[in-house]
Amino acid sequence: MKSVDEPRLREIVGEKNIKTDPSDLYIYGSDSSVHHAIPWVIVRPDNTLQIQKIMEYANQDKIPVIARGGGSGMCGQTVPVQGGIIMDMKGMNRILEINMPDVYCRVEPGVVDDDLNLALKPHGVFFPPTPASSRIATIGGEIANNASGVRSVKYGATRDAVLGMKVVLPSGELVTLGACTRVEASGYQMHKLMVGSEGTLGIVVEATLSFVPIPEFRCMGVANFDSLAHAGEAIGAIMSSGAIPSMLELVDSVAIKAVNKTMNLGLKEVAASLIFEADGMVKEAVDYEIQKMKKICEKHKGADIWASYDPKERAKIFMGRKKLFPALSKYDDSLASTSLADDMAVPYSKMAEMAGKIHEVAAKNNIIMTAYGHCGSGCMHTKILMDTKRKDQWQSARKAITEIYEYVRSVNGTTSAEHGIGLSKAESFKAEKSDSLNLLKTIKKALDPNNILNPGKLMQAPDDWVTSSDLRYSVNS
Amino acid sequence: MKSVDEPRLREIVGEKNIKTDPSDLYIYGSDSSVHHAIPWVIVRPDNTLQIQKIMEYANQDKIPVIARGGGSGMCGQTVPVQGGIIMDMKGMNRILEINMPDVYCRVEPGVVDDDLNLALKPHGVFFPPTPASSRIATIGGEIANNASGVRSVKYGATRDAVLGMKVVLPSGELVTLGACTRVEASGYQMHKLMVGSEGTLGIVVEATLSFVPIPEFRCMGVANFDSLAHAGEAIGAIMSSGAIPSMLELVDSVAIKAVNKTMNLGLKEVAASLIFEADGMVKEAVDYEIQKMKKICEKHKGADIWASYDPKERAKIFMGRKKLFPALSKYDDSLASTSLADDMAVPYSKMAEMAGKIHEVAAKNNIIMTAYGHCGSGCMHTKILMDTKRKDQWQSARKAITEIYEYVRSVNGTTSAEHGIGLSKAESFKAEKSDSLNLLKTIKKALDPNNILNPGKLMQAPDDWVTSSDLRYSVNS
Numbered sequence: 001m002k003s004v005d006e007p008r009l010r011e012i013v014g015e016k017n018i019k020t021d022p023s024d025l026y027i028y029g030s031d032s033s034v035h036h037a038i039p040w041v042i043v044r045p046d047n048t049l050q051i052q053k054i055m056e057y058a059n060q061d062k063i064p065v066i067a068r069g070g071g072s073g074m075c076g077q078t079v080p081v082q083g084g085i086i087m088d089m090k091g092m093n094r095i096l097e098i099n100m101p102d103v104y105c106r107v108e109p110g111v112v113d114d115d116l117n118l119a120l121k122p123h124g125v126f127f128p129p130t131p132a133s134s135r136i137a138t139i140g141g142e143i144a145n146n147a148s149g150v151r152s153v154k155y156g157a158t159r160d161a162v163l164g165m166k167v168v169l170p171s172g173e174l175v176t177l178g179a180c181t182r183v184e185a186s187g188y189q190m191h192k193l194m195v196g197s198e199g200t201l202g203i204v205v206e207a208t209l210s211f212v213p214i215p216e217f218r219c220m221g222v223a224n225f226d227s228l229a230h231a232g233e234a235i236g237a238i239m240s241s242g243a244i245p246s247m248l249e250l251v252d253s254v255a256i257k258a259v260n261k262t263m264n265l266g267l268k269e270v271a272a273s274l275i276f277e278a279d280g281m282v283k284e285a286v287d288y289e290i291q292k293m294k295k296i297c298e299k300h301k302g303a304d305i306w307a308s309y310d311p312k313e314r315a316k317i318f319m320g321r322k323k324l325f326p327a328l329s330k331y332d333d334s335l336a337s338t339s340l341a342d343d344m345a346v347p348y349s350k351m352a353e354m355a356g357k358i359h360e361v362a363a364k365n366n367i368i369m370t371a372y373g374h375c376g377s378g379c380m381h382t383k384i385l386m387d388t389k390r391k392d393q394w395q396s397a398r399k400a401i402t403e404i405y406e407y408v409r410s411v412n413g414t415t416s417a418e419h420g421i422g423l424s425k426a427e428s429f430k431a432e433k434s435d436s437l438n439l440l441k442t443i444k445k446a447l448d449p450n451n452i453l454n455p456g457k458l459m460q461a462p463d464d465w466v467t468s469s470d471l472r473y474s475v476n477s
Numbered sequence: 478m479k480s481v482d483e484p485r486l487r488e489i490v491g492e493k494n495i496k497t498d499p500s501d502l503y504i505y506g507s508d509s510s511v512h513h514a515i516p517w518v519i520v521r522p523d524n525t526l527q528i529q530k531i532m533e534y535a536n537q538d539k540i541p542v543i544a545r546g547g548g549s550g551m552c553g554q555t556v557p558v559q560g561g562i563i564m565d566m567k568g569m570n571r572i573l574e575i576n577m578p579d580v581y582c583r584v585e586p587g588v589v590d591d592d593l594n595l596a597l598k599p600h601g602v603f604f605p606p607t608p609a610s611s612r613i614a615t616i617g618g619e620i621a622n623n624a625s626g627v628r629s630v631k632y633g634a635t636r637d638a639v640l641g642m643k644v645v646l647p648s649g650e651l652v653t654l655g656a657c658t659r660v661e662a663s664g665y666q667m668h669k670l671m672v673g674s675e676g677t678l679g680i681v682v683e684a685t686l687s688f689v690p691i692p693e694f695r696c697m698g699v700a701n702f703d704s705l706a707h708a709g710e711a712i713g714a715i716m717s718s719g720a721i722p723s724m725l726e727l728v729d730s731v732a733i734k735a736v737n738k739t740m741n742l743g744l745k746e747v748a749a750s751l752i753f754e755a756d757g758m759v760k761e762a763v764d765y766e767i768q769k770m771k772k773i774c775e776k777h778k779g780a781d782i783w784a785s786y787d788p789k790e791r792a793k794i795f796m797g798r799k800k801l802f803p804a805l806s807k808y809d810d811s812l813a814s815t816s817l818a819d820d821m822a823v824p825y826s827k828m829a830e831m832a833g834k835i836h837e838v839a840a841k842n843n844i845i846m847t848a849y850g851h852c853g854s855g856c857m858h859t860k861i862l863m864d865t866k867r868k869d870q871w872q873s874a875r876k877a878i879t880e881i882y883e884y885v886r887s888v889n890g891t892t893s894a895e896h897g898i899g900l901s902k903a904e905s906f907k908a909e910k911s912d913s914l915n916l917l918k919t920i921k922k923a924l925d926p927n928n929i930l931n932p933g934k935l936m937q938a939p940d941d942w943v944t945s946s947d948l949r950y951s952v953n954s
Binding site (some may be wrong): 156285436 | 760923
């Protein structure tokens with residue numbers, strides 16, 4: 001292991017912003033993925049100049065630097081597989097400007113999504129990419145992973161809301177990318193390249209973000225289906241009808257059962273449910289969208305269809321979906337819910353088939369998998385429930401994942417819709433991007449010639465990370 | 478001048494798809510800018526394989542290659558300043574797929590914008606970036622320049638509508654970038670980097686585009702103002718009110734006079750007019766937006782305010798704005814309308830001040846300039862009317878442009894909103910991007926090591942292109 005110049009780092013960030021205690025190093029070695037690796041040191045810079053100095057040092061000494069936000073990444077994005085410095089960005093959590101006349105805000109990367117939305121709320125606007133982890137996810141992390149969530153069908157992903165940014169390059173240079181205007185055609189859209197680059201090209205130290213008005217009216221509806229195929233047809237029909245849902249979620253039978261089992265919600269155990277929502281400033285317009293979606297669900301054999309503007313009723317409809325993630329974790333004490341293949345995107349017309357494929361693959365490999373997701377944006381979620389102590393379950397999971405991603409690619413889908421690639425999804429990512437892999441490596445090499453920024457991820461990650469390197473679980477042989 | 482291997486090119490594209498006649502070379506030496514330079518040869522490939530072969534040859538022999546669409550670029554983007562091959566992309570103009578269930582289409586780069594929209598119309602959808610030149614502008618050119626138009630305030634720019642693409646790299650390699658789903662978080666968003674790169678990083682040979690429903694209702698309104706400041710305040714107030722205009726256009730007094738003078742439209746000669754529009758599927762929602770904008774205009778001393786859903790009335794309201802570009806060309810027989818500084822973007826709160834600055838600078842430099850633009854997206858347009866034979870007018874124009882762009886940068890604006898940089902705007906572009914210029918050059922060098930793709934543009938263009946190189950006008954000394 002290379003040694004790190006602690007006194008130098010201490011001088012840059014100050015005594016209280018550096019951690020080398022083994023327990024801290026252990027904790028910072030995990031994110032929300034299955035992976036684990038111990039960093040050499042944790043620094044928590046307070047300002048851009050400190051970051052520039054850290055990068056200058058790291059670049060000179062070729063020390064890996066991994067920027068980390070809320071640690072909510074699902075695929076090992078911030079796990080320091082080659083050791084090095086974990087740069088905890090949560091010390092930089094200032095909202096620098098909320099500029100209402102010019103319709104943008106400027107924030108530091110450590111700002112938590114919910115905190116930004118809390119600050120925007122009195123102005124009647126919100127920052128829409130909001131992933132499910134918004135209570136802890138930082139704007140920097142959302143940028144790094146091009147995060148999005150349930151409302152991306154209407155409002156887009158993080159890449160769509162980023163107007164510009166300031167970035168510290170591996171050399172320590174500070175650059176300004178993009179602009180603060182709605183449109184911009186001034187050469188290379190470098191800020192859009194930074195979105196989704198998972199901390200491998202630069203450290204975002206400030207972001208200029210757009211926001212949108214909080215709608216006055218919100219109506220949510222639900223429809224049950226006796227087959228996945230019918231639910232899938234309804235999804236395709238809604239999306240091609242010109243309807244503009246603000247949310248369109250699929251929940252499959254496994255998911256419904258999981259919620260009933262662990263939460264006792266008494267949901268009707270059907271093959272699939274669709275939850276749909278519309279929002280807007282004018283009730284008639286929201287009605288129009290809701291009626292359109294209800295009719296399409298009816299046409300495709302949806303049953304028990306109802307919708308409501310009432311916040312309590314809406315909460316009831318969404319409860320099953322909302323509780324799904326914790327429900328899966330509690331499903332069985334001996335099983336852990338892992339995010340090994342958790343957010344693929346496929347064309348709308350393949351949504352139902354994708355869900356069916358997940359069921360088929362799970363059954364074949366003797367693991368439990370569920371299918372749910374933000375169908376309106378093409379995103380399908382799944383979790384693998386397995387006994388992480390059993391080596392054979394990891395092997396089954398590996399096989400299942402490979403099959404599932406092969407299907408995703410065969411229908412022109414993409415490996416990740418909103419969680420990123422990190423380590424967990426490198427195999428499928430590299431297969432999907434096989435013809436542009438050299439190009440991606442060229443970009444990485446050009447911008448980070450010493451390969452110090454989050455090395456070993458994306459193109460550099462091994463195909464079989466699950467069995468070829470450290471896991472946060474102790475697996476019996 | 479380097480020689481080009483004509484027989485080899487002839488073999489690749491076929492006899493009828495190569496041009497070397499001096500008159501052809503002359504014509505292809507211009508676009509819609511003030512610049513001119515003679516290419517060595519024009520090829521019109523018919524398919525991707527031909528483009529790959531051309532690039533392989535050009536890369537090996539280090540011959541410049543300039544992809545060209547409709548030739549509607551305003552800043553010299555396709556003018557071959559270092560000679561070489563003009564690659565006319567209009568031979569590749571097939572609409573490959575309109576996939577309604579999955580809400581995307583795939584097109585070749587030579588497809589004309591209006592032709593795409595004509596093909597989409599029967600499906601009830603449209604491709605929204607549409608610049609004013611949509612009758613001739615190609616999708617490839619729109620991607621190269623991140624084009625947008627009057628409706629970008631609501632629907633965004635080309636970058637927002639591009640889901641994925643196939644690109645031939647300088648080496649001749651074919652790569653697939655992006656995806657065909659609404660969201661994607663699979664690593665570097667390379668397709669977003671290609672948008673706006675002005676043919677300097679790769680040749681787009683296929684694009685996957687999203688589209689949106691054609692609204693059922695459209696209402697347009699107008700308000701006159703006795704001062705630019707009041708019109709500017711109204712713009713800021715509209716944009717920060719949460720209103721969602723589908724268009725918000727400013728037309729200043731010079732523009733109104735120009736239209737009246739040349740078209741005899743009898744427009745009221747006020748300091749400024751705002752044209753606003755809302756669209757949607759539900760009349761009540763469109764009403765809501767229009768009422769909101771009308772009230773804001775009233776509050777900011779707008780007069781003669783009216784709005785209409787009637788297509789004829791709407792056409793009447795928009796007539797002045799629509800005829801502006803030709804009106805400026807006809808303003809005075811001895812004056813040409815030039816696009817030397819024509820599409821800057823500034824924050825909404827600076828719109829009126831920007832228009833005032835244009836007037837001030839024009840008066841000081843004894844040239845005629847007008848201010849109009851897509852205020853809803855921050856885009857301000859101006860044209861410089863001048864006697865292109867007079868060297869002193871070019872010098873005045875140069876001075877005026879420098880002053881205007883200095884102002885744009887001083888208020889956090891950006892050099893180009895929708896037309897791109899090319900040659901004309903290189904000076905301001907380089908000043909604006911000064912801290913990231915090395916990064917941009919690094920990207921260019923990494924992707925095009927032999928510098929064959931559209932060399933001499935963007936970062937490589939001289940600061941003072943107007944006087945340091947060829948113009949399409951004969952200037953008396």
